[in-house]
Amino acid sequence: MGGDNAPEVVIEGIVLARDKLPQVDYLLYGNEQILKPLLDKHGTARKVCEIRHTDDVVSNDEKPGIALRSGRNSSMRLAINAVGQGEAAGVVSAGNTGALMAMAKFVLKTLPGIDRPAIASFFPTMRGESLMLDLGANVVCNSDNLVQFAVMGEVFARNVFHIKQPSIGILNIGSEELKGHDSVKQTFNILQNIDLPIRFHGFVEGDDIAKGTVDVIVTDGFTGNIALKTAEGTARMFGSFLKDALHSTPISMAGGLLAKPALNKLRMRLDPSRYNGAMFLGLNGICVKSHGGTDALGFSNALGVAAELVNDGLNDVIKEDLSHLDTEEPGANKTS
Amino acid sequence: MGGDNAPEVVIEGIVLARDKLPQVDYLLYGNEQILKPLLDKHGTARKVCEIRHTDDVVSNDEKPGIALRSGRNSSMRLAINAVGQGEAAGVVSAGNTGALMAMAKFVLKTLPGIDRPAIASFFPTMRGESLMLDLGANVVCNSDNLVQFAVMGEVFARNVFHIKQPSIGILNIGSEELKGHDSVKQTFNILQNIDLPIRFHGFVEGDDIAKGTVDVIVTDGFTGNIALKTAEGTARMFGSFLKDALHSTPISMAGGLLAKPALNKLRMRLDPSRYNGAMFLGLNGICVKSHGGTDALGFSNALGVAAELVNDGLNDVIKEDLSHLDTEEPGANKTS
Numbered sequence: 001m002g003g004d005n006a007p008e009v010v011i012e013g014i015v016l017a018r019d020k021l022p023q024v025d026y027l028l029y030g031n032e033q034i035l036k037p038l039l040d041k042h043g044t045a046r047k048v049c050e051i052r053h054t055d056d057v058v059s060n061d062e063k064p065g066i067a068l069r070s071g072r073n074s075s076m077r078l079a080i081n082a083v084g085q086g087e088a089a090g091v092v093s094a095g096n097t098g099a100l101m102a103m104a105k106f107v108l109k110t111l112p113g114i115d116r117p118a119i120a121s122f123f124p125t126m127r128g129e130s131l132m133l134d135l136g137a138n139v140v141c142n143s144d145n146l147v148q149f150a151v152m153g154e155v156f157a158r159n160v161f162h163i164k165q166p167s168i169g170i171l172n173i174g175s176e177e178l179k180g181h182d183s184v185k186q187t188f189n190i191l192q193n194i195d196l197p198i199r200f201h202g203f204v205e206g207d208d209i210a211k212g213t214v215d216v217i218v219t220d221g222f223t224g225n226i227a228l229k230t231a232e233g234t235a236r237m238f239g240s241f242l243k244d245a246l247h248s249t250p251i252s253m254a255g256g257l258l259a260k261p262a263l264n265k266l267r268m269r270l271d272p273s274r275y276n277g278a279m280f281l282g283l284n285g286i287c288v289k290s291h292g293g294t295d296a297l298g299f300s301n302a303l304g305v306a307a308e309l310v311n312d313g314l315n316d317v318i319k320e321d322l323s324h325l326d327t328e329e330p331g332a333n334k335t336s
Numbered sequence: 337m338g339g340d341n342a343p344e345v346v347i348e349g350i351v352l353a354r355d356k357l358p359q360v361d362y363l364l365y366g367n368e369q370i371l372k373p374l375l376d377k378h379g380t381a382r383k384v385c386e387i388r389h390t391d392d393v394v395s396n397d398e399k400p401g402i403a404l405r406s407g408r409n410s411s412m413r414l415a416i417n418a419v420g421q422g423e424a425a426g427v428v429s430a431g432n433t434g435a436l437m438a439m440a441k442f443v444l445k446t447l448p449g450i451d452r453p454a455i456a457s458f459f460p461t462m463r464g465e466s467l468m469l470d471l472g473a474n475v476v477c478n479s480d481n482l483v484q485f486a487v488m489g490e491v492f493a494r495n496v497f498h499i500k501q502p503s504i505g506i507l508n509i510g511s512e513e514l515k516g517h518d519s520v521k522q523t524f525n526i527l528q529n530i531d532l533p534i535r536f537h538g539f540v541e542g543d544d545i546a547k548g549t550v551d552v553i554v555t556d557g558f559t560g561n562i563a564l565k566t567a568e569g570t571a572r573m574f575g576s577f578l579k580d581a582l583h584s585t586p587i588s589m590a591g592g593l594l595a596k597p598a599l600n601k602l603r604m605r606l607d608p609s610r611y612n613g614a615m616f617l618g619l620n621g622i623c624v625k626s627h628g629g630t631d632a633l634g635f636s637n638a639l640g641v642a643a644e645l646v647n648d649g650l651n652d653v654i655k656e657d658l659s660h661l662d663t664e665e666p667g668a669n670k671t672s
Contacts, residue, residue, distance in 0.1 A: 063514070126573055136509055139517050173472055173561040178399070181475050181558060206565025210573035222517060225509040226559055227566045229542025234570040237462050237546035238606070242578065245595070245602040252598035258591030259582055266581040270574070 001030040001057040001075045002095020003292040010094070011038045013299025014045045020300075021307050027052055027088055029075035054078055058099045060292065067099035068106055076100060080107045083285040090286030090306040092277075094299065097289055101137050101280060108285035111315060113322035116141075117282035118149045119221070119289070120156065121228070122275045125212030131157055132171075132209065132217040133281060136225035143186035146170065146218055150191055152281045152318050153216035154198050159312045161215065165197070169204035169214035171223060179203070187218070196324060235270055273298030277305035281318070286310050337366040337393040337411045338431020339628040346430070347374045349635025350381045356636075357643050363388055363424055365411035390414055394435045396628065403435035404442055412436060416443045419621040426622030426642040428613075430635065433625055437473055437616060444621035447651060449658035452477075453618035454485045455557070455625070456492065457564070458611045461548030467493055468507075468545065468553040471614060472561035479522035482506065482554055486527055488617045488654050489552035490534050495648045497551065501533070505540035505550035507559060515539070523554070532660060571606055609634030613641035617654075622646050 001007055007030055014026055025048045028035055032053040039046040056073040071077050076095050082088035084107040093100050101117065110117055120133035133149050134141065141149075150168050157166030170187055172180040177188060180203070191200045201214045206227060209217060219227070242263075246256035256263070268274070272291065276298035280287040286309045290302035309315075337343055343366055350362055361384045364371055368389040375382040392409040407413050412431050418424035420443040429436050437453065446453055456469035469485050470477065477485075486504050493502030506523055508516040513524060516539070527536045537550045542563060545553060555563070578599075582592035592599070604610070608627065612634035616623040622645045626638035645651075 124573070126576060139509065139515075171562060173475065173558055179475075206562040206567075207569030207572070209566055210569035222509055223559055223562055226507060226542040227562055230545055230563045230566045231542075231570040233543030233546035234567045235574055236543070237460070238571055238574040240462060241602050241605055242599075245598040248598045248601065252595040255591040255594030255596075255598070258594065259588040260591070262581040262584045262588035262591070263578075265584070266577050269577055 002060070002093050002100075003290065003294065004094075005293070005295070006030075006094055007035055007038060009294060009296045009299045011035075011042055011045050011049075012296030013303060014049065015042050016296055016300035017303045018044050018048070020304055024048065024303070024307055026050070027079070027082055029054060029079040029082075030057070031055060052078060052082075058096050060096050062096055062099055064096075064098035064102035067096065068102045071099065071103070077103050077107075080104050080285075080287070083287070084108055089310040090288065092288045092290060092299075092302050092306045094290040094292050094294060094302075097136070100287065100289055104280055104283050104285070104287045108283045108287065110282050111284050111319055111322065113319075114148050114152070114282040116145055116148075117280050118145075118152065119224075119278050120153065120281045121278040123209055123217075123228075123231070124270055124275060125210055127212030129161075129275075130209065130212055130215055130217060131161070132219065132224055132228070134219065134221040134224050135228050135278060136221045137280070138221040140222070141183060141220035143183050143190055146183060146187040146220070147190050147194070148282065148322070150187070150198065150200075150216070150218045151196065151321055153218060154196075155318045155321055156279075156281065156314060157215045159314055159317055160308055163215055165199045166215035167199045167201045168216045168218060169201040169208065171206070171209075171217055171219035171227065172203035173205065175203045175205060177203075183220070196321060232272065239267075239270075273301060275301075277302035279305060279309060284315065286315070338396070338429050338436075339626065339630065340430075341629070341631070342430055343371055343374060345630060345632045345635045347371075347378055347381050347385075348632030349639060350385065351378050352632055352636035353639045354380050354384070356640055360384070360639070360643055362386070363415070363418055365390060365415040365418075366393070367391060367411075388414060388418075394432050396432050398432055398435055400432075400434035400438035403432065404438045407435065407439070413439050413443075416440050416621075416623070419623070420444055425646040426624065428624045428626060428635075428638050428642045430626040430628050430630060430638075433472070436623065436625055440616055440619055440621070440623045444619045444623065446618050447620050447655055447658065449655070450484050450488070450618040452481050452484075453616050454481075454488065455560075455614050456489065456617045457614040459545055459553075459564075459567070460606055460611060461546055463548030465497075465611075466545065466548055466551055466553060467497070468555065468560055468564070469617060470555065470557040470560050471564050472557045473616070474557040476558070477519060477556035479519050479526055482519060482523040482556070483526050483530070484618065484658070486523070486534065486536075486552070486554045487532065487657055489554060490532075491653045491657055492615075492617065492650060493551045495650055495653055496644055499551055501535045502551035503535045503537045504552045504554060505537040505544065507542070507545075507553055507555035507563065508539035509541065511539045511541060513539075519556070532657060568608065575603075575606075609637060611637075613638035615641060615645060620651065622651070
């Protein structure tokens with residue numbers, strides 16, 4: 001029931017995902033009176049969906065703590081419970097991010113060795129795509145948190161991107177070891193000496209995100225969220241300026257028409273719905289957050305991300321890797 | 337002598353700036369054997385330049401502390417000294433940013449009421465342009481620092497953008513009061529109750545930078561630097577993808593040719609050299625940092641920025657405004 005266009009995009013997203021995810025069945029938590037007519041309209045979805053009725057929803061502006069206490073019968077909470085109880089293999093929601101994280105953490109708990117889950121997402125880059133985490137779950141991170149993000153990101157890139165030895169970078173304001181604040185410097189030291197086969201690149205800067213300098217970019221949730229939204233805003237501005245330019249004269253309009261198929265491909269390449277589906281990594285269960293304003297295609301991509309995380313057994317690999325990690329590494333500041 | 341293409345771009349920048357800045361004369365600090373032949377080549381520059389010879393230069397990878405101690409006869413230091421001694425009205429350099437800041441702070445000192453200077457620069461936005469600070473001088477900032485940045489940015493926007501009542505926003509990961517870390521929340525509280533006629537908008541997010549939601553964006557140097565470079569990297573990626581798209585088929589190439597004048601205008605609109613010239617605000621003297629990799633046009637813009645700051649008497653207005661500001665405002669954490 002969450003997001004700007006729910007539950008329509010959810011159902012339409014399921015329809016679009018049928019071909020790519022023929023093996024997936026869905027439990028739909030929400031208002032049956034709204035959901036049923038939509039399912040009746042979409043026969044392909046009806047066959048694979050089971051409605052679990054509840055009247056209660058978490059609103060978009062609900063504070064996470066309040067949602068956690070008073071939303072025990074909300075569609076969001078019941079969907080997460082289904083994962084906790086083993087009835088569902090994963091949960092996807094386009095609803096309130098903070099509430100989803102708070103509830104998922106409470107119900108599913110974190111993986112052993114993880115103090116805090118992180119929000120991770122794909123970024124389009126000049127080389128293909130990269131993973132960045134955290135994108136907003138943790139405003140302040142110590143070096144332990146950042147090291148755990150690095151390990152989770154590495155496992156993710158290895159298993160989902162299928163990169164044999166993904167490279168890891170820490171987002172900083174310079175590539176030299178001396179720059180930045182204490183927690184990034186400590187993380188640098190720990191990752192340089194870590195007892196895992198991690199390909200640690202060192203520090204990367206803001207422009208390295210789009211360059212695709214590394215496969216996984218590790219940062220705190222404050223910086224990551226601002227980098228993500230700055231990139232989105234810049235791309236949107238560029239797109240709007242491009243449109244203005246192509247509409248500025250009759251000749252440029254003709255040029256724009258000729259180039260339209262190519263420009264559409266460009267739009268596709270940068271389409272946010274292609275990159276929809278932020279993963280909550282570090283939870284003992286698969287939880288994927290779709291953008292609230294996404295369309296059906298975007299929602300189907302978020303479903304695909306969740307299915308892939310389940311199929312790849314991502315959490316088992318993270319658990320395995322973390323069990324080798326000595327969290328009492330010298331230099332780590334234990335203040336969780 | 338600083339920057340990737342010095343001193344050629346410096347001299348060529350002076351030539352380009354002649355029309356816009358007919359009243360400006362230049363003291364050129366650096367190697368006379370290199371500078372003189374260049375001036376001889378550019379008659380228009382020769383008339384307004386005086387060479388002050390020194391062999392010593394600060395290299396690009398010199399650590400600020402070392403540059404400060406051992407660079408007493410460097411071209412950078414002597415140019416700053418000229419401002420300190422009142423011989424020059426301002427200094428412009430394309431050299432090592434950290435060294436320039438350290439030396440300028442040491443020689444010029446900060447304005448009364450300013451604990452730390454900030455690096456500020458223009459950003460292109462959908463509405464025109466905005467100012468953002470700090471972009472990297474201060475990795476960690478307390479609320480006092482951020483409030484001072486807000487006051488300096490406001491004065492700047494009023495005097496240089498000629499906006500009667502510029503709006504001020506604090507960069508954060510959400511627009512609600514509850515989000516973010518302590519120093520942004522404290523800054524929010526102080527700016528909401530400040531005894532100055534500041535039009536305080538509240539929190540802004542990363543995508544508000546390109547939207548142009550506010551005239552002045554206040555942030556710490558870590559976040560600001562990463563936002564700046566993420567935006568630059570995204571714009572470059574978009575440009576490169578656009579080029580790829582327009583070269584993908586013969587028809588799209590024809591379209592690109594027709595649209596070329598319009599696309600060139602777009603390129604101009606986002607050209608980093610148009611936005612070249614980061615200001616060190618809060619120093620008791622005008623100091624402008626040009627991008628190290630800039631071209632002559634970019635350097636001439638940096639010269640224009642410095643001349644404008646001098647002409648507008650920016651520092652006098654900042655001093656005046658700060659004298660009205662009660663720095664013992666409740667809620668401010670004094671830990672400078």
